[in-house]
Amino acid sequence: MFKFLRKYNKWILAVGGTLLMIVFLIPQAIEGLAHSAGAERATRATIGEDNTRIRNAVWSEVNREMDFIRRRERFEPFFPELGRIENVGHWYLLSLEAERAGLVPASGSIGISREEIEAAAAGTGLSPRIIERTFAKLFGVERLIESYLTAGESSDRRVRHFASRILHEVDTEYFVINASSEGVDFEPSDQQLREQLERYGKVDPGEGDHGFGYRLPHRVKLEWITISADAIREMLLDSEDMSRVEQRIHWKRNPDGNLPQFVEGATEVPEEVRQDLLARLMERRVEEIARYARDQLRASQRGLSQVDGYYVLPDDWSEQQLEFPELAERVRTRFDIELPAYRAIGDRWLTLDELDELNGIADGETTRFGSEPLGLRELVQSARQLDGSAMVQIQRDIAGPPLVDLEQNIYLFRITDVDPRRAPQNVDEVREQLVRDLRRLEHFRRLSEQTSEMEQRLRDRGLLDAAIRHGEEIRRARLSICDLNEVQMRLMTQQPLKLVPTNIPGLGPIRPTLEAVVDQARHLDALERRGETVRDEDRRFVLPVEDRLAVMVGRIRDQSPLSRDEYELYAQFGLFTELIRAEESGGEADLAEAFGYDALAARHQFRILRDDDEIDPAELEEIDLDELASAE
Known part of the structure; x- marks a missing residue:
C-alpha cells in the first residue's frame, strides 16, 4: 500500500488538489453567478400606466449607447435644435419614440461602412454592435425631429409681409x-x-426669467500630485543613459533615419542627436513613472470587492488608502527625482468650469478609456456619483488614471468629495x-x-x-x-x-x-x-x-x-418659407417642450428607480422591448 502511494504520490496530489479546489470554488462561483444574474434582472426603471419594468440588463445597454453619445457630443450636440441629450433616461425615451414611429432603420442600412463602425468601436472600447445600433437610433431620432419641424406652405402675401418685417x-x-x-x-x-x-431653485443659472436660476452645478473636492517634466529631464541628463557613449551609439544606430550622417571619430555629437535621444528617454521614463504610480495605488486597492466595475470601499478606507504625500515620496525615492508637488483643495467646492482653470492639471489627458484623449473635466464629470459612465469608471476616493500634458508633466488625482447638481437646500447657500x-x-x-x-x-x-x-x-x-x-x-x-x-x-x-x-x-x-x-x-x-x-x-x-430685388434673391431659395416653418414649429423652445426629458417622462409615465425607491412587485409587468417599440 505504501509502495503504491509512493509510486503514484504526484498523481494523487494533482488529482486530489484539483478536486479540493473545485469543491472550494464551486460555492463561490455559484454565488457570483447568482449575484450577477440577480443584478441583471433587478428593476432599474418603470414605464407606462401598468409600471412595466425595465431590467438592469436593458438599462446597461442603453447606458453604453449613451456613453458613446456623450463622447461624440463633447464639441457639439447631435441635435442642435434640441440641444444635448440630458441623461440615459432621455436617450431611452427619444429612441423609443423614434422606434414606435417606425423611423429607426435596420442596422445594416444606416449608410455607415463597417470600417467606420469598427474604427468608432476601437476608439471607444464599445462593441461594433452597440455602435451600429446607436447610429441607427440616432438616425431615427433625427428623422423624428425633422418630421416634427416640417410645416405646411404659406401664402405669397404672408411670406412677403414676413420678409419685409424681419429684414x-x-x-x-x-x-x-x-x-x-x-x-x-x-x-x-x-x-x-x-x-x-422656491421659484428658481431648480433652474440652472441664466435659464429662468430675467436670467434667474440657482441650481448648484456638479461640484467636487480634489487632491493631486504633479511630477514635473523638468525634474524628469534633469534626472535623465545626469544619468548614464545620456552619457557620450550612449549618445554616439544612438547617433550610429539612427533608428528613424532622420539624424545626420554618423561620422566615425567625431569629437562632438550633434545637438539634434542629443535632443532626439533625450526625447525618447523622456517618453519611456514618463510611461514608466506613470505605470509605477498606478501600480502603487492599485496595490493599496488589492482585496477590495467590486460591483459593476466600481470598488466597494470599507468604512475605514480613509485609513487604508495610500496617501498622496506618501506616494510622492515613493516616486521620489524610486526614480531619484525632485519630490513631486502635492496639492489639495478641500476647503471649498470646485465646479467643472473651475476645473478647467486649474493650472497644469487641467491640460493633462489620458487614453486609458479609448483612443480618444479625455481630460480632467471629462473624467470628473463621469464619476459614478455625478453623471456616471458605462466605460469611464471614476469614483470618489479612488485615484483616477495618470494624466500627461503636452510638456510631459504627470498628474495623479483623486476626488475626495462630491456634491452632485442639486437645488440649494436653504436660502443661506445662495x-x-x-x-x-x-x-x-x-x-x-x-x-x-x-x-x-x-x-x-x-x-x-x-x-x-x-x-x-x-x-x-x-x-x-x-x-x-x-x-x-x-x-x-x-x-x-x-x-x-x-x-x-x-x-x-x-x-x-x-x-x-x-x-x-x-x-x-x-x-x-x-x-x-x-x-x-x-x-x-x-x-x-x-x-x-x-x-x-x-x-x-x-x-x-x-x-x-427690404428691396424687391433682395426679396426675389432670397425667396428663390425658399429662405423665407423655411424660416416661417421654423417659426410655426415653435423653434427650439417648442421642440424642447415636446422632446425634453421632463416632457417625455411625463408622456410615457417613466420613472427611474433609485436605491431607496420602493414599488410593489405586484404592480410590475415584464417588459418586451419589441412590443414596447411597436405599441401604438
Missing part, C-alpha cells in the same frame, strides 16, 4: 440703463428670498445671489415706472442730455429682427434653419426689443410714404427690456426697407 434695417443711436443691485435702497425680506428660491437679483428686480421696476418721465425729458432735451444724466455712453447700431449673416452661416454649415435675432450691443439678441424698434420705424416709414410729417421726437423711444432688466433709450436715425 427691415433700422439705423439707431441709443444707450442702455442696466438695473443694478447697487442702484436702489432696498433690502428683500426673508419671505421674498424664500419665494425667489443668499448673496438671491439678494443681488431681487435688488436688480426692484431697481428695474422703479426704472419702468419712470419711462414716461424719461420720454418727456428725451423729447425736451434730447438723447445726449439723457445719456449724460444717467452716466451712459451712446452707442450706434443697425438693427433688424433677423440677422441675415447668421442665417446664411447656418445654411452654409448645414445647421437647422431658424430666425436668429440681431445682436443689440450692450443688450444681446432680444427679439421683443428689436420688434418694437423695427415696428416703430416701419410706422414712420408708412407715414412718410403718405406724405405726412414725421417730427424728430417721433423717432425717439424708451423701451423697458424685461429679459435683461434694463431700459433702452434711443433714437431712429435712418432705415432701409
Whole structure:
C-alpha cells in the first residue's frame, strides 16, 4: 500500500488538489453567478400606466449607447435644435419614440461602412454592435425631429409681409440703463428670498426669467500630485543613459533615419542627436513613472470587492488608502527625482468650469478609456456619483488614471468629495445671489415706472442730455429682427434653419426689443410714404427690456426697407418659407417642450428607480422591448 502511494504520490496530489479546489470554488462561483444574474434582472426603471419594468440588463445597454453619445457630443450636440441629450433616461425615451414611429432603420442600412463602425468601436472600447445600433437610433431620432419641424406652405402675401418685417434695417443711436443691485435702497425680506428660491431653485443659472436660476452645478473636492517634466529631464541628463557613449551609439544606430550622417571619430555629437535621444528617454521614463504610480495605488486597492466595475470601499478606507504625500515620496525615492508637488483643495467646492482653470492639471489627458484623449473635466464629470459612465469608471476616493500634458508633466488625482447638481437646500447657500437679483428686480421696476418721465425729458432735451444724466455712453447700431449673416452661416454649415435675432450691443439678441424698434420705424416709414410729417421726437423711444432688466433709450436715425430685388434673391431659395416653418414649429423652445426629458417622462409615465425607491412587485409587468417599440 505504501509502495503504491509512493509510486503514484504526484498523481494523487494533482488529482486530489484539483478536486479540493473545485469543491472550494464551486460555492463561490455559484454565488457570483447568482449575484450577477440577480443584478441583471433587478428593476432599474418603470414605464407606462401598468409600471412595466425595465431590467438592469436593458438599462446597461442603453447606458453604453449613451456613453458613446456623450463622447461624440463633447464639441457639439447631435441635435442642435434640441440641444444635448440630458441623461440615459432621455436617450431611452427619444429612441423609443423614434422606434414606435417606425423611423429607426435596420442596422445594416444606416449608410455607415463597417470600417467606420469598427474604427468608432476601437476608439471607444464599445462593441461594433452597440455602435451600429446607436447610429441607427440616432438616425431615427433625427428623422423624428425633422418630421416634427416640417410645416405646411404659406401664402405669397404672408411670406412677403414676413420678409419685409424681419429684414427691415433700422439705423439707431441709443444707450442702455442696466438695473443694478447697487442702484436702489432696498433690502428683500426673508419671505421674498424664500419665494425667489422656491421659484428658481431648480433652474440652472441664466435659464429662468430675467436670467434667474440657482441650481448648484456638479461640484467636487480634489487632491493631486504633479511630477514635473523638468525634474524628469534633469534626472535623465545626469544619468548614464545620456552619457557620450550612449549618445554616439544612438547617433550610429539612427533608428528613424532622420539624424545626420554618423561620422566615425567625431569629437562632438550633434545637438539634434542629443535632443532626439533625450526625447525618447523622456517618453519611456514618463510611461514608466506613470505605470509605477498606478501600480502603487492599485496595490493599496488589492482585496477590495467590486460591483459593476466600481470598488466597494470599507468604512475605514480613509485609513487604508495610500496617501498622496506618501506616494510622492515613493516616486521620489524610486526614480531619484525632485519630490513631486502635492496639492489639495478641500476647503471649498470646485465646479467643472473651475476645473478647467486649474493650472497644469487641467491640460493633462489620458487614453486609458479609448483612443480618444479625455481630460480632467471629462473624467470628473463621469464619476459614478455625478453623471456616471458605462466605460469611464471614476469614483470618489479612488485615484483616477495618470494624466500627461503636452510638456510631459504627470498628474495623479483623486476626488475626495462630491456634491452632485442639486437645488440649494436653504436660502443661506445662495443668499448673496438671491439678494443681488431681487435688488436688480426692484431697481428695474422703479426704472419702468419712470419711462414716461424719461420720454418727456428725451423729447425736451434730447438723447445726449439723457445719456449724460444717467452716466451712459451712446452707442450706434443697425438693427433688424433677423440677422441675415447668421442665417446664411447656418445654411452654409448645414445647421437647422431658424430666425436668429440681431445682436443689440450692450443688450444681446432680444427679439421683443428689436420688434418694437423695427415696428416703430416701419410706422414712420408708412407715414412718410403718405406724405405726412414725421417730427424728430417721433423717432425717439424708451423701451423697458424685461429679459435683461434694463431700459433702452434711443433714437431712429435712418432705415432701409427690404428691396424687391433682395426679396426675389432670397425667396428663390425658399429662405423665407423655411424660416416661417421654423417659426410655426415653435423653434427650439417648442421642440424642447415636446422632446425634453421632463416632457417625455411625463408622456410615457417613466420613472427611474433609485436605491431607496420602493414599488410593489405586484404592480410590475415584464417588459418586451419589441412590443414596447411597436405599441401604438
